[in-house]
Amino acid sequence: NAGVTQTPKFQVLKTGQSMTLQCAQDMNHNSMYWYRQDPGMGLRLIYYSASEGTTDKGEVPNGYNVSRLNKREFSLRLESAAPSQTSVYFCASTLTGGGYTFGSGTRLTVV
């Protein structure tokens, strides 16, 4: 099983550019999440989808949009990238809210 797959693994954007981070899980999990991790800040929730067809804001949603395309896929879009969005982005999923499975992360730099 692949678990949670994120693409791309690395990305450099110029300020104002847009991009979509892709996430797919093959564990038939109901809930999916996008977190960002900055040095010394721990993991902060951007958006989540408790089940297919629903999305909710987390702690730091500004500047992001999400789409729960189907049960497997949950994408994160940056419409106009800013240097403050330089971070490591993790996608995660869970079946019932117990242990979360994380993807390997996307390292994004906005210059």
Add this chain to the structure above:
Amino acid sequence: GQSLEQPSEVTAVEGAIVQINCTYQTSGFYGLSWYQQHDGGAPTFLSYNGLDGLEETGRFSSFLSRSDSYGYLLLQELQMKDSASYFCAVRPTGFQKLVFGTGTRLLVSP
């Protein structure tokens, strides 16, 4: 809201026992989880306490006391590979999301 505090760094030697504390302020939650993250890697699930008390998984144990708003992760027989960051996390009542603590960096020396 939810707030989970952890020490920023803990150091120990190989073979020792170390305890990483997590104190929290939250209106209600389903349980306390612990995750391990090596540098450059993704967080991985270690343990979950839904009820008060001790849960043991090999060299790792986790404890929760709701009355004291406190939990900890206990690592025994430390190995160099245990050097990593450790995060506690809670799922607030009524929500399907995890809120993470600030993280503790564990450094294990020979």
